[in-house]
Amino acid sequence: MNRSSSRVPVLLGFLFCLALLAGCAAKQTHKPLGVTFVPTDGEFIARDGSRLSLGQVMALAADADYVLIGEGHKNPCDHTVQQQIAWALAQGPRPPAIGLEMVAADRQGVLDAFNQGRLGVDDLSGRLDWDERWGYPFELFEPLFHLAKDKHLPVAALNAPPEIVRKVAREGLDSLTDEEQGMIPAYIIRQPAEQEAFLKEVMLGHEGKDAKDPEQVDRFFLVQSLWDTQMAARAVWMRREYRRPVLIIAGAGHVDFGWGIAQRLNVLDRGAAVVSLTPWRGVENFEPGVADAFFYCPNIYTSRMGMTLVEGQGGVTVSEVRRGSRADTAGLRPGDVLEAFQGKRMRSLMDLHKAGQRAHKDDAPLVLTVRRDGEAVRIDLGRLGQGGTK
Structure with a gap:
């Protein structure tokens, strides 16, 4: 047997192995490509998973009437990014007014005094009862107030008074007095059907809540709808009062998928342009439909x-x-x-x-x-x- 013929079985065996490997590779399944790069803290991500620059984010928000930024209230990275976006918007041709979930509408008088220069940033925490009413560290939000002061951006309260929210959670809307009714929207826009499974999951994270109790579930949904309707109504008021686009800072649960504030804005201010940005934590699968753009901040x-x-x-x-x-x-x-x-x-x-x-x-x-x-x-x-x- 010559050398070339002796190589035939080896070559055939090699090709057979390659065929097997090719067959195995063909059978492998890979999850769809989400984010196309490994982001670092604070980087922006487009809906197609590609990297965005801050300039591209600003171009996305350039014509928006409302820019919603979701956050985790205790996440320093989230706060750094939202302050970066607020600063960039403040430098642009349409500086925004800033609406905050963290402050209830019955404290608007304090913010008015701040907007008029009669109160400084150092006065706000105490005058707003920040620790008692909001509870998350004021230091995380403080740079946003300094930016507002330096750039003359009006700041307004978006939330419902916590005492009213607690009363509705316990006893429903019918328990409110006429005066209390006057402090929230006359009509509460209820949650979209596609949000209900998510809200039930959130409900399970609250101790003492029973997601199988229809009355508890409905009351929980009602409170979420009250928050989102209240914040949207206040944002619409801000746009008309200050004649500026409105930058809304709120928890990501009020921003994601357009279920919360954005859905109410679409009802209360039809035709307005709404752009949303929310954090992606890198743990869950990347879902393009959650927002118009994302920023990477791990939990x-x-x-x-x-x-x-x-x-x-x-x-x-x-x-x-x-x-x-x-x-x-x-x-x-x-x-x-x-x-x-x-x-x-x-x-x-x-x-x-x-x-x-x-x-x-x-x-x-x-x-x-x-x-x-x-x-x-x-x-x-x-x-x-x-x-x-x-």
Whole structure:
């Protein structure tokens, strides 16, 4: 047998293997391409998943009557991005008025005094009862007020008074007095049918809520509709009062999919141009229909125990530990990846939240299992209220 003929079986075998590999590759299924690049914190993303520049975002918003920016109220990255957008809009030919979910309409007088220069930024937190009424750190929102002051952008309150919202949640709209009725829209625009499954999921995250109780579900839906109708109605008032486009800052749940504020704007100000931007966390699948554009900001949680956690595609990672804190003493270290909490696998910060609620209810120690250098490490943070808080 010559050399060439001896190679035939080897060659045939090689080609057969290639055919098998090709067949396997053909059978593999890949999820659809979402985001086309690996974003860094604060980068903008188009609906087709490609990278956007700030200039392109401004071009998208150039002719908008309303620009909605969704946020996670405690996420520093979200606040940095919204301040960047507000600054860019302020430099443009149509500087906006700024509408805030964080302030209720019965405190508009305080904001009027601020708009007129009679109050400074340092006065606002106390005069607005910020800590009692809103609760999230004023420092995250403070740069937005400084921008408004420096660029002479009017600021207005969007939300309903919290006392009225709580009363509606307990007893319904019929329980309100005439005076209270006058502080909210006369007609509440109810939620679209496609939003109801999402709202029920949100409801399940509230302790004591029963998503199988029709009365509780309807009351929960009513409160969400009250918020969204109120904020849209106030934004429409702002556009007419200040004769400017309106930049609306609100929780992402009021912005995503156009179900919340935007849906009410389409009813109350027909024909107005509405543009929405919302954070994409990089954990959930990228859904182009959520907003007109996105900005990448991972979920971040800073605990008073002294640890900062970041949620990403690889799970929940410890990004920072404060020296001398409860987390430090317990042995938690930057780079640790959280795998389990209270013995249950943990995939998200919501899993951590739910497990923490159970531990608090059971008066049990907070026990984490983390992955460090390829090994599982047990971290006992003790019971809530003993040497620290959650």
